[in-house]
Amino acid sequence: MLFTNVTLLALVAALTVGYWLVPWQRARLVLLLSASLVVYGWRHWPSLGLLLGSIAFNYAWGRLLERRPERALLAYGIGMNLTSLVWFKYAGFIAAQLPFDVPRPSPWMPLGISFFTFQVIAYLVDVYRKEIAAERSLLVFAVFKSFFAQLVAGPIVRGRELLPQLRERRTLDWGDLHSGVMLVLAGLFLKAGVADLIYPHVEHAWSQGEAVATNVAWLTVYAYAAQLLADFCAYSTMAVGFGLLFGLKLPANFLHPYGAPSLREFWRRWHVTLSMWLRDYLYIPLGGNRRHGGFNLLVTMTLGGLWHGAGWTYVLWGFLHGALLWLERELPKLPRWAGVFVTFHLVALLWVPFRAPDLAALRVFVKRLFAPPYVWHTHVDTQLVVVTVLFLSLQGVWFRAFPLRRREPARWELAAAAALFVWLLGAGGAKLDFIYFVF
Amino acid sequence: MSHARTRFFALLSLLCWLFGTGECIARFGGGRVAAARHRVSFKLALLEAKGTAPAVVLGSSRGNDCVAPQRIAPGAVSLTVPSTSLATLEHIAARAAQTPGLKLALVELSRRQAADDVADIEAPGPQFDPEEDPVGAFVTRHSSLLQHRTVFAPENWTRVAGLLVPSAVDGSEYFRSRWFAEGLRPRAQPAPADLAVFIAGTDAAAPQSGPEWERISSGYARVVGHFEERGVKVVLYATPTLGALREEECDDASRALRASVAAHAGVRLYDFTCSVTPQAWLTDTEGHCGTLGRVAFSEKLAQELSALH
Numbered sequence: 001m002l003f004t005n006v007t008l009l010a011l012v013a014a015l016t017v018g019y020w021l022v023p024w025q026r027a028r029l030v031l032l033l034s035a036s037l038v039v040y041g042w043r044h045w046p047s048l049g050l051l052l053g054s055i056a057f058n059y060a061w062g063r064l065l066e067r068r069p070e071r072a073l074l075a076y077g078i079g080m081n082l083t084s085l086v087w088f089k090y091a092g093f094i095a096a097q098l099p100f101d102v103p104r105p106s107p108w109m110p111l112g113i114s115f116f117t118f119q120v121i122a123y124l125v126d127v128y129r130k131e132i133a134a135e136r137s138l139l140v141f142a143v144f145k146s147f148f149a150q151l152v153a154g155p156i157v158r159g160r161e162l163l164p165q166l167r168e169r170r171t172l173d174w175g176d177l178h179s180g181v182m183l184v185l186a187g188l189f190l191k192a193g194v195a196d197l198i199y200p201h202v203e204h205a206w207s208q209g210e211a212v213a214t215n216v217a218w219l220t221v222y223a224y225a226a227q228l229l230a231d232f233c234a235y236s237t238m239a240v241g242f243g244l245l246f247g248l249k250l251p252a253n254f255l256h257p258y259g260a261p262s263l264r265e266f267w268r269r270w271h272v273t274l275s276m277w278l279r280d281y282l283y284i285p286l287g288g289n290r291r292h293g294g295f296n297l298l299v300t301m302t303l304g305g306l307w308h309g310a311g312w313t314y315v316l317w318g319f320l321h322g323a324l325l326w327l328e329r330e331l332p333k334l335p336r337w338a339g340v341f342v343t344f345h346l347v348a349l350l351w352v353p354f355r356a357p358d359l360a361a362l363r364v365f366v367k368r369l370f371a372p373p374y375v376w377h378t379h380v381d382t383q384l385v386v387v388t389v390l391f392l393s394l395q396g397v398w399f400r401a402f403p404l405r406r407r408e409p410a411r412w413e414l415a416a417a418a419a420l421f422v423w424l425l426g427a428g429g430a431k432l433d434f435i436y437f438v439f
Numbered sequence: 440m441s442h443a444r445t446r447f448f449a450l451l452s453l454l455c456w457l458f459g460t461g462e463c464i465a466r467f468g469g470g471r472v473a474a475a476r477h478r479v480s481f482k483l484a485l486l487e488a489k490g491t492a493p494a495v496v497l498g499s500s501r502g503n504d505c506v507a508p509q510r511i512a513p514g515a516v517s518l519t520v521p522s523t524s525l526a527t528l529e530h531i532a533a534r535a536a537q538t539p540g541l542k543l544a545l546v547e548l549s550r551r552q553a554a555d556d557v558a559d560i561e562a563p564g565p566q567f568d569p570e571e572d573p574v575g576a577f578v579t580r581h582s583s584l585l586q587h588r589t590v591f592a593p594e595n596w597t598r599v600a601g602l603l604v605p606s607a608v609d610g611s612e613y614f615r616s617r618w619f620a621e622g623l624r625p626r627a628q629p630a631p632a633d634l635a636v637f638i639a640g641t642d643a644a645a646p647q648s649g650p651e652w653e654r655i656s657s658g659y660a661r662v663v664g665h666f667e668e669r670g671v672k673v674v675l676y677a678t679p680t681l682g683a684l685r686e687e688e689c690d691d692a693s694r695a696l697r698a699s700v701a702a703h704a705g706v707r708l709y710d711f712t713c714s715v716t717p718q719a720w721l722t723d724t725e726g727h728c729g730t731l732g733r734v735a736f737s738e739k740l741a742q743e744l745s746a747l748h
Contacts, residue, residue, distance in 0.1 A: 002571075002572075005571065005572045005575065006567065006572055006574045006575030006578060007572045007573055007574040007575060010574045011512055042571075043571075173443070174441060174443035174444040174447045175443035175446075175699075177443075177446075177447050178443060178446050178450060181447070181450055182450065183453070197593075217665075253672035377723075382494075383593065383594055386593075413446070413450065414449060414450065414453050417450055417454065418453060418457060421454060421457050421458075422457070422591050423591070423593075425461070425584070425585075425588040426588065426589060426590070426591030426592035426595070427589040427592060428595060
């Protein structure tokens with residue numbers, strides 16, 4: 001079920017009331033688990049089988065790893081999780097690369113499989129490293145794995161962050177409730193009011209192939225940078241908001257990424273929970289900075305690219321980020337303002353392979369950006385320009401305002417809430433899935 | 440009550456109040472503003488809000504961009520709509536003909552305006568898939584605010600403003616896709632001598648036949664009929680073109696077709712399709728005038744119309 005779905009919002013409202021009226025923690029968890037399973041299975045109920053199977057397996061494997069912390073057991077647990085990820089997400093891609101015909105697996109891909117696979121791999125590794133204790137309660141573990149706010153597109157919440165919160169009975173905090181509603185409203189605005197307004201123009205420009213004018217192609221680069229940030233940040237903001245409605249604090253996934261003065265800093269601010277995951281469970285085990293730091297970066301980022309999607313364009317995107325991060329380590333540091341300028345434009349350009357449907361389309365689009373003939377088309381949609389420029393200019397203000405701070409004065413909030421509400425009404429509701437739903 | 444609790448309930452109350460007030464306005468008095476959802480219903484609502492108009496301009500986005508109604512007659516209103524069709528034109532003509540004080544109707548004659556599409560005259564409300572979002576579908580069915588909510592879409596804000604202050608606009612301001620592009624162009628007035636580039640076609644009507652001819656000629660005859668029934672004079676016009684569009688619309692067959700449609704309807708045609716105008720007067724190859732082209736073409740049309748009187 002989409003986060004922008006009125007049915008989901010109604011369900012969450014009812015669930016919030018029920019959750020705080022019920023005095024027992026176990027009953028609250030049962031409510032959360034039931035709602036999460038309904039939300040996850042709404043579009044494709046057979047996916048529930050995979051989710052429940054994964055919950056059962058990883059719960060048992062965590063307990064086993066705690067008793068027998070052996071590397072082989074850990075490898076087997078990770079292998080099992082990666083097998084389902086590879087089967088559902090990459091089997092078609094792998095089969096397409098083979099020089100001979102093999103039966104292609106079903107195109108069905110369970111929602112959020114990349115996210116919840118990484119979440120449980122982190123859990124198993126943390127248990128193995130004895131950083132956390134294996135969860136005793138199957139109910140708590142099931143909610144940890146399936147909590148609807150973070151199940152489909154993150155944030156990738158670690159066991160040490162969420163499990164203690166699920167175990168303890170929380171008391172109603174009106175401040176959290178207030179922030180939760182505000183963040184859900186803000187997320188809805190980013191999705192329906194910004195990302196979905198930009199989407200048709202970006203799609204149209206990409207569908208034009210060689211016919212796209214040079215200025216429109218460049219505008220599309222920045223429009224997509226705005227669309228992607230608004231779309232993904234919308235989901236994460238709503239996820240944090242939903243969590244707060246139930247007194248659960250989920251980590252923020254975006255910290256003004258386009259204001260980063262370097263690529264290294266960008267990755268500390270963009271999709272923070274994935275970056276931390278890649279650092280802790282891939283980059284450091286590979287050797288981190290201690291030996292072959294640059295090469296480790298390249299491998300980590302390339303695999304990070306592949307995590308985003310089964311396609312060479314994603315691999316290329318990850319590889320380019322890795323290569324530039326490596327290069328950045330060797331270059332002198334730029335003044336902050338220059339760093340922000342260069343980093344933003346580099347990141348926006350690197351979204352081109354990320355957005356490209358395939359390598360052929362990527363080649364055509366890059367040619368339209370850099371190669372003659374340089375065609376200038378004056379018939380540029382005002383709405384696209386206004387929304388893109390406004391969003392990119394004001395994102396700093398946005399990230400200063402959200403997530404909300406408790407002590408902040410309330411005087412601007414009601415005006416902002418009214419403006420967001422009216423804009424949302426006009427946007428007519430989100431028409432599209434979140435971009436990260438396909439990852 | 441704690442500060443946090445007060446803030447929470449203030450926020451919740453605000454959202455409920457906004458929804459409730461919006462619902463009341465939409466249910467009991469939002470008819471006119473609701474027209475801002477669609478380009479056709481908006482133009483007709485604007486005309487209605489103005490009450491009277493001495494002249495109206497009908498046509499596609501080409502007519503919208505190339506004809507400034509105030510240069511034709513003070514108080515004239517543009518009812519042009521982009522992505523139009525002959526069926527849409529008929530719908531607008533039938534309604535516009537009833538305007539009190541109307542003396543003149545300028546109607547665009549072009550392939551675009553004569554397109555064989557269904558009449559697109561009303562925006563459907565936002566839809567929810569009852570299977571995907573049953574609550575959304577249910578609430579929308581029972582809420583006037585949700586049914587009309589696209590009025591609040593940014594692209595409709597200027598239309599709402601126009602309906603609230605109809606005297607401030609003439610209906611031709613709404614070519615939103617070019618506000619930005621036009622802002623980058625130099626502003627200058629064309630000299631009177633420049634208007635000499637507009638040479639109206641003098642093609643004679645030729646015998647036509649076939650279903651396409653029948654459709655176009657009878658459609659335009661009905662449009663003209665709506666106005667003439669009310670004693671309104673009708674003039675057909677065709678705007679200048681560039682490039683491939685000129686090749687398409689300036690050949691012998693197209694010119695003869697336009698002349699024949701005008702003759703069949705029994706009205707005067709000012710056909711400037713084949714006029715060779717400076718390239719800067721048009722913003723693209725679709726026949727859309729820029730600011731200079733708009734001023735020049737409107738001036739020329741006004742001169743021709745004053746000579747007609």
